[in-house]
Amino acid sequence: MSNISPEAPRGAASTGGQITGRQIPDRLRSRTSRALKSWESLLIVVALAIFIANSMLSPYFLDPWNLSDASFNFTEKVLIAFAMALLIIAGEIDLSVASIIALSSTAMGVAMSMGAGTPTLVAVGLLVGLGCGVVNGLLVTRLGLPSIVVTIGTMSLYRGLSYIVLGDQAFTGYPASFAWFGQGYVWWVFSFEFVLFIGCAVLYAVLLHGTNFGRLVYAIGNNATAAAFSGIRVDRVKFRLFLLTGLMSGIAAICLTARLGSTRPSIAMGYELEVVTMVVLGGVNILGGAGSIPGVVLAAFIMGLVTFGFGLLNVPGILMSIFIGLLLIGVIALPKLWARFRSARA
Structure with a gap:
């Protein structure tokens, strides 16, 4: 039988800890307040x-093609930032991502000079990026070395x-079909890089916020020791995150090399700072x-808009x-200054 008497009107207070009609708007207001303060x-x-x-400030800013060009200021970096976000949430970091781009681009240049076509160039870029991720991951998870020291070295x-x-x-003369990855457009002003960015944003959002793997990443970042005692294979998860970061660096190398149409050893210099800042x-x-x-998506748009402006x-x-250094x-x-201000007021 119900705990509510037949005479009790719907939405009135009840026993047993049930939610009243008056409490529902209060909860909605609380959620709205938290969202606005996020x-x-x-x-x-x-x-x-x-x-x-x-x-x-600029009459040329709102031109659709100019806005499309603005996306090139952040798409390659944010591809790496998605994987870097998971790695940092798990308590690690990879400062070698820009150098992975350089090595992947150099390997693609060597393959191109030997007559490799576009499919081979793409495969080389991905495999070199993945291989660099393997090296970083093994040094951190198998030898127990600090990731910041390892990745500064690599x-x-x-x-x-x-x-x-x-x-x-410099390597130049990449095939026209390869250039499409960095210069091609899928439809109207939407470049391949921008579409790839949107697709990766959705994929990583689902991975981090909607899967068990994402929950493991959060658990490890909050307390790796407790996560290990609870049965989570911490080193395995971290190793996969380093692989993912290396792979995304390889993808970024493909896009950047195709957009520039050349490979130099100084390519992507300083990208690691911008990725971490993002x-x-x-x-x-x-x-x-x-x-x-x-x-991370919003931060990418902000940095892209500032750079383009x-x-x-x-x-x-x-x-x-x-500006990027001061922003970081x-x-x-x-947050630390705000916490101190609040504690001082309290």
Whole structure:
């Protein structure tokens, strides 16, 4: 029998801990309040503000083809940022991603000079990126070395190998079919890179927020020791994340090499800083355990809009580097400063 008497009107207070009609709007208001206070909501406001400012400062900004060109400022970096976000949430980091791009691009250049076609070039780029991820993953998970130390070392190693092969030279003359990966358009102003970015955003959002693997990543990032005692194979999960980061770096190398039409040992120099900034700006805790893919997507749009806006205003590139450095420091420091401010007020 029901605990509610026949005379009790629907929505009235009841026993047994049941939710009343008055409590439902309260919960909705609470959820709405949390959503409005979320980091992603703040990023949306910032992105809209930058978009409006750029449209007011430059008459060329709102041109559809110019906006399409703006996407090239972040698509290759955000492809790596998706995998990097999972890696940082799990408590690790990979600073060798830009050097993996250089080595993958160099390997594709060597294959091209030997007469390889587009399918072979794509396979070489993916395999080299995956191989670099294997090396990083084994050094961290099997030898127990700190990921930041390992990837600083492999960052120099992979870039150094590119310089040994190329020196001051460059590989050019890639096939026209290969150039489509970096210069082609799927429909109207939507480039292949932008469509790939959207597809990867959906894929990684499902992987992190809708699968058991994503829950394992969060659990490891919050407490790796407790996760191991609960039966999670921590090293196996981390190894797969390094593989994923290497693979995404290989994909980025394919897109970047195809867009530039050439390979130089200095290709993608400084990308690791921008990728990490993109991830942290997206709300991923640099210490692990928290973060979201939608936040990374919004951060990518913000950095792309800022970079493109600076370009339209003829702002020197060195100022953009200074801005990215300050942004990274500010995003890391802001939560700590805010926590101290709140504790001081309390």
